[in-house]
Amino acid sequence: MPSMSLFLSQLFNGLATGLLLALISTGLTIIYGTLGVVNFAHGALFVVGSYAGFTAYSLTDSFLIAIAAGAAVALVVGLVVERGLMRMYYSRPDEDQILVTFGLGIILVELVRSIFGGISLSVPTPEWGQGVAHIGSLIYPLYRLQALAIAAGTLAVLYYVLYRTSLGLIVRAGIEDAQMVNALGINVKRTFLLVFGIGAMAAGYAGVIDSPIVTLSPDMGHRILVDSFVVVVIGGVGSFPGAIIGGIIAGEILSLTSMFNPAYSHVMLFVVMALVLIFRPQGLMGQEGRE
């Protein structure tokens, strides 16, 4: 039986992983919720963001600039993609949207690969994040603690934007009935552009935050895509609170299972997803009747 302190530290680890997963998944879920599109290029946007951050970091030595660069590049890519491609797809069947975003993901990842090569890169922890933190008896890497705080803070900001601003109101109304919102004289098209951009930005931003913890490789997008799908299936597609709860659950499962046997951590994650599909197919926070 693992010791109490190990358990606590893993619990904490799970929260950090979970909030990062939640952050990635919110991007996916608000795009789906508003536009009705599942962005299969979401993992690729994460890759684009983290490599953009990596570049900015090595050029400027400032991690804050790296974060801004990662988010900005992903945002721009998101905006260009929405204007240039996705707009043609809103009226097409789901499967076409899935296929085109999937193809887009391949293009983005392969572009990254052709620029940076396929080998893994590691991003050093920023100066202000080095060392360990003491929380009671718990010794914990400082950057992970900060990443947790950053993710939580960003989620709070996103929550504020979605639930306390007029843009958020339009987005949430658009989720319910985009046509009606349009009829009320609000430019849904512009809102859609903005939402797609924000969703992409969330992925890129999370990519930079995550980069000192993991090693970068163009192929990590797959893992991110799968993990965020699991999170939204557990939490409920299109639900913002669902993404957060799903993210934390997924993070804790990954972290607590790896305490016993790391090889099983992902398998456990899928077991939980299967249970959700059996007992609550619409997801924990999902609404009945919405696909």
Next chain:
Amino acid sequence: MSAHTEQSRFSTPTRPQGAIARRQLPEIVVGVCLLAAPFVLPHLGMSADLLTRILIWGLFGLGFDLLFGYTGLLSFGQSAFYGTGGFVTAYVLTAGIVPHMLLALLIGVIISAFAGLIIGYLTLRRTGIYFAMSTLAFGEMFYFLENSLFKEYTGGENGIAGVPPPEISLGFTTFNISSGWPMYWFVAIFFFVGYLIARRIVRSPFGAVLKAIRGNPKRALALGHSIQNYKLTVFVIAAAYGGLAGGLLGVFQSYMPPDAFSLDTSAQLVIQTVMGGAGTLLGPVLGATIWLYLYEGLQQVSNIGAYWKLILGFVFVVLVTVFRHGVAGGVLDYMRRGRKTTKEIDPDADTSAMAQLNIVAPIQGGRSGAPVLEARGITKQYGGLTAVSDVTFSLSEGELRGVIGPNGAGKSTFFAMLAGELATTKGQVFFRGQEITGIGVTAVCQLGMSKSYQINQLFESLTVRQNAMIPVLARSRGKFRADMLQSLHRSSGLDEQVNAAIELVGLTHQADTLVSELPYGEKRRLEIGLALATGANVLLFDEPLAGLGPEERVHVVALLKSIRKGRSMVIVEHDMDAMFELAERITVLYEGRKLAEGTPDEIRMDPAVQAAYLGGMDEHESA
């Protein structure tokens, strides 16, 4: 399998030989191509190994195309079954559990199919994007399982090496199949048999229902098909194809690689199928040819080799955007130009003897004298809103009842509850004395009650004839039947019933037209025709005249009158004149409640109705 084909060829002597040859043309062409490939394609630089690999992907793709191209289920987790079949086959062969290679392949197929049953059960609980996401996730689960729980058997990251070369012992003699061209022939036989089976599935009644599910799952369900069973079955079939392809991969390479389980495998399958053309069966093998040939070709060019996947990504996005039907789809479209769409049903089948469509005999055991359809205090609440409140309703045998009410009176909700589409919050519905509350629209349809919709619910990409076939099949085959190897042409009475239904709604001249090309008025008639073709003896019509011009209205009113014999009907309609002309009795709904009920004259005179509806129309409409 081929014996089966022979049999069906000879047991239909009434058909001209030419038509049969034409019908079997794809099988013949594929067979000839497989035979000719080793003599032609090496001149284009294709080796035996490359062709074998293409056929393995093609076989994998046959199952996937049934799932995606025909049923419309886009799975991103097919690698799970490819890997499972491959590793099970490789393991039982290398561990010496099963010495016989064909048996080992069979075990691989069975276990893959079983995995398909479990994953299908889980993922098919949701549709659309949920399905794509959860299949992708479960596909990854198998990758992790291979690397953890089953590492001992699968070799984890190393895979299974040393899969013995195929040998087939027939007792008296043993064939050893060496790599190169013998291996090609070996795999080609599997591919061809797999293709024959897939063709049969596509052309069976089972296959017709799959196409209906792709076109309009909601209506397929309402017409009496248990679509969940069909989806699960086709998912298992696709998994079995994947398992066989995976097993052959291990045997072909004498090595089973763990990346068979990777997301890239599923993705490659999806991309190949879309590039080649989904819904054609041969699309995947064409796509695999393009993919693998390009890959080999581009590797030779030193500057481009590294960018090959990038190029592929661009090509794929362009294809999905502008050329959605892929290569095979494009070729088929071209061939179809100028030619009428293929006829799946003999237009000359005897219609005169069947001038009237078979109507389901009323179910046995129903209490005699009981109303045909009865609602007892049914109520529907949505949160705080009560759409229908405590409505009691009774329809007697042979009656034609009208239901009217101003907008928002709850007519459609009331109707949906009668038809079993919507659960009641309170109250019960009885059909010939049997309670049908909450048994679902499919079961209700199978009992003999069907509904036509206010907004057309048709199978747009099928012809009129193929549309009418869907309800007839539900009637003759029940909720679900796994008759995927039976020929559609041999279903007895199918042609007659389909033709009779089409004739009844006056669409014989359009029988082979795609529904998407029909004018609105004719679509409207087909909408009614679908309900009729179920053979239901109780019909619910939700605003059958909606959106029709004056001329078409006359048509449809005459049609509704003409089909009364042997049927009981309920019609919801806005058109007062038509309603007073058609109905014997009228029920008036107002604000979710039953306001009045009586003969047309009584309703006309009823002061409450006048106030609420006829007289107060303007008030309510403008409110």
